[in-house]
């Protein structure tokens with residue numbers, strides 16, 4: 001290559017290179033401090049990059065007047081390189097041009113330097129964005145860490161609380177998989193947390209009802225709570241109040257259970273089951289029922305004797321009117337007590353789940369008539385008009401006489417008790433297909449509308465009844481309705497306050 005060829009090559013490189021290139025002469029003051037520099041030769045890209053025109057022959061302070069104050073380090077550095085000849089490289093932000101440059105400087109000759117400029121504004125911007133993103137990510141991470149620690153603290157607190165409370169707690173996820181079991185539950189059931197966590201609750205802890213029958217999965221409070229998103233107990237999900245959990249060693253444990261769904265915003269994320277061992281309560285309950293049962297049994301014999309003697313006395317002996325009155329009071333009270341004792345006995349049998357039926361043939365019409373005979377004195381005293389005409393000649397049914405008596409007695413006695421003197425009681429019996437219906441209508445105080453829905457519940461008395469008759473117990477109707485259920489029938493009523501009530505009992509003509 002000739003020197004001419006190589007010159008034109010370098011010239012073309014000089015003009016076409018993408019970097020900006022400038023050959024400059026440094027200007028020093030008398031103390032040899034660099035104060036300015038002059039552009040000797042610049043390439044096209046230099047002018048384009050710098051936004052300068054016709055730079056050659058001009059001083060930098062003419063072209064960029066603010067440069068000495070905005071970038072004093074530039075002059076320092078150019079001066080240094082042009083004097084020492086040691087190349088340097090740096091990044092600088094040109095404020096007047098608002099651009100970043102990577103500048104490589106070297107000196108071809110003393111007091112001269114060549115600067116090569118690369119515009120790195122875009123790279124710098126990306127670097128800055130990256131830096132900002134890093135700072136933002138750092139902040140998010142920091143927030144997350146704080147949040148995580150708060151969550152861990154809350155969880156530790158919840159775990160400690162759940163683990164240490166006396167009641168037993170099991171938590172499941174929405175699919176019924178156990179996620180937590182506290183110490184008390186582990187002690188009761190005999191399962192260790194590691195053995196039960198991750199398993200399907202319904203598999204590991206089978207449940208039986210009071211009759212020893214397996215409670216189906218979908219009837220269990222846990223399944224109901226998860227499916228219907230409500231708090232559930234055995235009472236709310238099945239007819240049998242008490243549940244028995246099967247422990248690891250196959251023993252049965254009576255428990256009281258409540259299950260509540262766990263919600264996160266509107267989503268069910270699991271359910272929490274709280275339960276406790278009620279063996280002691282059950283035992284106490286059993287002892288109480290047994291005591292009531294024995295005590296009432298024992299009271300029945302002397303009470304019947306009092307009633308019998310009073311009756312005999314009234315019939316056989318010559319008595320003064322006062323004596324007659326006293327004896328009749330004794331007789332009525334003994335009868336009342338007998339009814340009360342019978343009710344208590346029935347209640348304790350119901351509670352113990354010991355209601356049994358012995359079918360026998362009963363003539364229902366005669367049965368009711370004879371009961372009315374028994375209470376004739378009571379009816380007479382209140383001067384009540386009793387009408388019992390609307391019925392078949394006789395109606396033979398196959399039923400349990402004791403239960404039937406409980407029902408008939410409680411309904412008729414109520415009609416008497418809640419009807420003021422000189423009122424009217426109408427009794428009717430109708431045969432239907434496979435059943436018969438007994439109606440007892442009175443002209444009594446009635447039952448307030450708002451209290452009617454719970455009148456068959458145990459110990460429930462309407463507000464007006466409490467004023468009318470102070471010594472009621474609220475168990476008669478409960479016994480009557482349980483009795484009707486036991487016989488496969490039902491009981492209902494219509495009533496209007498201050499006008500009267502009609503109670504209906506529908507029972508099968510034959511029980512098995």
Ligand code: ADP
Pocket residue numbers: 410414415417418442444445446447455460461462463464465466471472473474475476477478500501
């Ligand atoms: P008790 O009569 O001992 O209060 P019951 O269980 O027999 O208990 O009756 C429950 C309640 O039902 C009564 O307290 C009363 O409020 C209402 N009741 C039952 N029968 C009648 C009736 N014939 N008339 C008005 N109220 C009645």
